[in-house]
Amino acid sequence: MKKIFKDTCIIAALMILSVFSISIIWSGITDEIGLVLKLFGLAFIISVANFLFDEYITLSIAVSYIVKYFVITGIVMLFGFIVGWFYPGNFWMAFIYVGVVIVLAYLIDSIKVKKDIAYINARITGRD
Amino acid sequence: MQIITRQVKGKPLTVTIEYPEYNETVTTLVHKISSMDVGFSANTDGRQVKIGLSEVYYIENVERKLFIYTAKEVYRLDSSMSEVEAMTIDTDLVRISRTCIMNTDHLKEIRQVKNSHLEAVLDNDEMLVVSRKYLKDIKRIFQKG
Numbered sequence: 001m002k003k004i005f006k007d008t009c010i011i012a013a014l015m016i017l018s019v020f021s022i023s024i025i026w027s028g029i030t031d032e033i034g035l036v037l038k039l040f041g042l043a044f045i046i047s048v049a050n051f052l053f054d055e056y057i058t059l060s061i062a063v064s065y066i067v068k069y070f071v072i073t074g075i076v077m078l079f080g081f082i083v084g085w086f087y088p089g090n091f092w093m094a095f096i097y098v099g100v101v102i103v104l105a106y107l108i109d110s111i112k113v114k115k116d117i118a119y120i121n122a123r124i125t126g127r128d
Numbered sequence: 129m130q131i132i133t134r135q136v137k138g139k140p141l142t143v144t145i146e147y148p149e150y151n152e153t154v155t156t157l158v159h160k161i162s163s164m165d166v167g168f169s170a171n172t173d174g175r176q177v178k179i180g181l182s183e184v185y186y187i188e189n190v191e192r193k194l195f196i197y198t199a200k201e202v203y204r205l206d207s208s209m210s211e212v213e214a215m216t217i218d219t220d221l222v223r224i225s226r227t228c229i230m231n232t233d234h235l236k237e238i239r240q241v242k243n244s245h246l247e248a249v250l251d252n253d254e255m256l257v258v259s260r261k262y263l264k265d266i267k268r269i270f271q272k273g
């Protein structure tokens with residue numbers, strides 16, 4: 001099920017990119033296409049930040065997600081101000097958007113870590 | 129499975145695997161035997177020694193210098209993390225953090241310290257910090273068999 005969901009997300013992203021790439025040729029960058037490109041750009045920046053964070057910083061799972069929450073919210077706010085999503089009256093919404101994603105990611109990650117540890121330890125026990 | 133050993137003088141150590149059908153067990157066996165042939169030339173007290181893969185507990189990068197840790201000894205290795213990683217593909221050595229490669233053959237347990245980091249406990253009771261990012265790579269080693 002997990003693989004199907006993952007493949008669905010990848011295929012959907014590829015479909016959006018390919019359909020919009022072709023649309024750019026006919027109609028240029030419309031507002032919708034611009035929004036999608038900006039979202040992909042933001043996702044890329046967050047992925048790079050997340051990679052660097054995981055590579056260079058070792059913290060507990062909860063603390064790392066709290067730090068990530070503030071870092072990513074900062075990135076989203078900055079990006080949002082640059083591309084015109086946010087203005088001084090509504091920038092606080094970034095905390096809600098990022099919060100929802102971070103809470104979901106934290107829950108999935110903590111469950112996955114526990115499952116992986118249980119799997120590895122079971123294999124070690126079986127090996128001995 | 130039958131194990132037959134025989135002495136053949138004047139020839140290098142040769143392992144022949146006969147199987148009725150190529151399956152996962154054969155792959156694991158080939159992988160295990162191949163990994164036994166990997167070794168490192170390391171330095172200790174100015175002399176060079178050969179360390180077999182099975183003796184290695186972990187390899188650590190400390191201030192851009194690599195050290196091999198066996199059960200009781202520490203050796204200096206003139207190599208880089210990326211070179212070691214390339215050498216140990218298809219072995220039971222796996223990167224567990226930015227600065228450490230661990231031999232999963234000596235892994236006793238992985239545990240999550242309450243509200244804190246992940247730890248690998250080795251069979252000599254040494255403990256290493258594991259980055260969550262690399263947990264899936266450790267799992268992959270055990271999935272291989």
